[in-house]
Amino acid sequence: MSKSSADPLKIVAGGFSSAGIKEQNQDAFAVKVTKGIELETKGHVAVIADGVSSANYAAQASQMSVCHFIEEYLATPNSWSVSKSASKIIAALNSWLYSRTQTCTSNQQEQQWFSTFSAIILKGTQAKLFHIGDCQIVKINNDGYQVLTKQHSTPSGILNRALGAANHVKVDFATTEIENDDIFFLSCDGVYDFIHKKEVKKIITQSDSLEAASQQICKSAQANGSPDNLTCLLIRIENAPDMSFNQLIAQRQQQVIPPALPVGAVLDNFEILDIKQQTARSHVYLAQDKTQDRSVIIKVPSLNFSQDQQYISAFIKEGWIGEKFNQPNLMKIFQRDLNSKFLYHVCEKIDGVPLETWMKNNPSPSLDQVKLILKQMIGALRSLQRMDIVHCDLKPDNFLIDTNNTLTLIDYGSCKIGCFEENPADRPLGTLTYSAPEVLSGANATHKSDLFSTAIITYQMLCGHLPFKTLSSIADIPKSSQQWHYRPLNTFRQDLPQHIDATLKEALSPDPNKRTPSFSQMFEGFKHKPNEGFNAPQKQPLITRDPTLFWQGISASLAIALLFSLIM
Numbered sequence: 001m002s003k004s005s006a007d008p009l010k011i012v013a014g015g016f017s018s019a020g021i022k023e024q025n026q027d028a029f030a031v032k033v034t035k036g037i038e039l040e041t042k043g044h045v046a047v048i049a050d051g052v053s054s055a056n057y058a059a060q061a062s063q064m065s066v067c068h069f070i071e072e073y074l075a076t077p078n079s080w081s082v083s084k085s086a087s088k089i090i091a092a093l094n095s096w097l098y099s100r101t102q103t104c105t106s107n108q109q110e111q112q113w114f115s116t117f118s119a120i121i122l123k124g125t126q127a128k129l130f131h132i133g134d135c136q137i138v139k140i141n142n143d144g145y146q147v148l149t150k151q152h153s154t155p156s157g158i159l160n161r162a163l164g165a166a167n168h169v170k171v172d173f174a175t176t177e178i179e180n181d182d183i184f185f186l187s188c189d190g191v192y193d194f195i196h197k198k199e200v201k202k203i204i205t206q207s208d209s210l211e212a213a214s215q216q217i218c219k220s221a222q223a224n225g226s227p228d229n230l231t232c233l234l235i236r237i238e239n240a241p242d243m244s245f246n247q248l249i250a251q252r253q254q255q256v257i258p259p260a261l262p263v264g265a266v267l268d269n270f271e272i273l274d275i276k277q278q279t280a281r282s283h284v285y286l287a288q289d290k291t292q293d294r295s296v297i298i299k300v301p302s303l304n305f306s307q308d309q310q311y312i313s314a315f316i317k318e319g320w321i322g323e324k325f326n327q328p329n330l331m332k333i334f335q336r337d338l339n340s341k342f343l344y345h346v347c348e349k350i351d352g353v354p355l356e357t358w359m360k361n362n363p364s365p366s367l368d369q370v371k372l373i374l375k376q377m378i379g380a381l382r383s384l385q386r387m388d389i390v391h392c393d394l395k396p397d398n399f400l401i402d403t404n405n406t407l408t409l410i411d412y413g414s415c416k417i418g419c420f421e422e423n424p425a426d427r428p429l430g431t432l433t434y435s436a437p438e439v440l441s442g443a444n445a446t447h448k449s450d451l452f453s454t455a456i457i458t459y460q461m462l463c464g465h466l467p468f469k470t471l472s473s474i475a476d477i478p479k480s481s482q483q484w485h486y487r488p489l490n491t492f493r494q495d496l497p498q499h500i501d502a503t504l505k506e507a508l509s510p511d512p513n514k515r516t517p518s519f520s521q522m523f524e525g526f527k528h529k530p531n532e533g534f535n536a537p538q539k540q541p542l543i544t545r546d547p548t549l550f551w552q553g554i555s556a557s558l559a560i561a562l563l564f565s566l567i568m
Helices: 036-041 058-075 082-102 197-206 210-223 247-252 309-322 355-361 367-386 447-463 498-507 519-524 547-567
Strands: 010-018 027-032 044-050 117-123 126-132 136-141 144-147 172-177 183-187 230-239 270-278 282-289 294-301 345-348 399-401 407-409
Touching: 010 027, 010 210, 027 058, 027 230, 044 058, 044 183, 044 230, 058 082, 058 117, 082 117, 082 126, 117 136, 117 183, 117 230, 126 136, 136 197, 144 197, 197 210, 210 230, 270 294, 294 309, 309 345, 355 399, 355 447, 367 407, 367 447, 367 519, 447 498, 447 519
Parallel strands: none
Antiparallel strands: 010 230, 027 044, 044 117, 117 126, 126 172, 136 144, 136 183, 183 230, 270 282, 282 294, 294 345, 399 407
């Protein structure tokens, strides 16, 4: 059967482990081959661990490290990136192993749960490596024999980094691209120190299976004088997919975009009651769900984008995100029959108007009103943050607000999801006026860039203006952070306390390193400072309030002076 980049990532693996000439085998290894959604969001996982021989619980530590990592890694939220999931599990695992040192055996000996640890996670077209200690991961292919890890030991061979040996452990992280027929060779020092790379490649080539090859490699290492436990794991890439779009998206791309629907039409189990919006990008309908007997919103991508893979990918990911949340300030997108031949979202019906409209209707809202809205906005964004999702396009039109001032975020089309780890070049810029400077300069969007956008919206709610000049095109983007000129809030509204302006100014720092570090700290700044009055500060000079008007006035004065001198 020919290999196809449209098929999911496929691997075969085989391993072997023995005590060698020792009485006890303190090594451990495991491989988890995943499929379906788990493959798309988590990937295949392989781990090898070598219990530190001087520790009295070495074997238990290596077994715990291997089994616990795989089990807990696969249990992390599907939206988390590989690096975030693995890092958190390794940190928790290390803390638990280290805590065992506080427990004594029946002989009053300190328990030492020390182990080396090397994991490889194969997802999409990449292998991600997490390494602690002196096991080794090698990639073997037409380019040769590439050692991807380094030994954490002294020149004399004494191990200086291991799981459980300290309260915190430094983890080496690396990424390598994978292609068909690549082989990954994971082994402990009792193997790789006692066999030449040419012999390894020869054994792999001549063996009937990877398991047989692993066993023969270990036998050869022992024959070459290895005094240690023997563990070897081989993984071959049978099919490396083209992951410009992951398999989850590829499956849904097979669905058909429905044509424009008239009132009364039926789409699967949904009867169209009203046409709410029809734009060049999407069609939005009020519909009746016949199976659940409820009113819903149907969102359908425009046929204009049927060949635009980037747009369709964003639309599908929007549905994927909306299905994950049950938070009052995030629009819910209901799960539906994936066997439907049509591509669309079924969203909860939300009454309200765009936040942009609310601003026009409330040009000078009270500080308490804005704080209530901001609290809900931050609640929604922190829910996304916990799932490793950055919104990337926060703006007033992406929020609805009802008559009770209940706010709902309704658009996830531009979100960056950690587990998909897209190339920034593959994502469109958000709305220029609300985007953070570092994003406009080509850097990755982060939760700090979402915080910047949130601060702009908050500033606009308070005074009806923007804190910086409007960016109408890419040509308007300032070339450096020094060219972003913040306009103090009292330029437009002088009845607000100074600490509000100070809070927004910090949240709107063009330099993300100087920006407020978290949403909670930004909201904390909105609380009234007991020692600070609500008196308006001194009126700002015209050059600060309106630089354009100031320089126009200077130019007019100079023109009059020049004309007068010519007449005289």
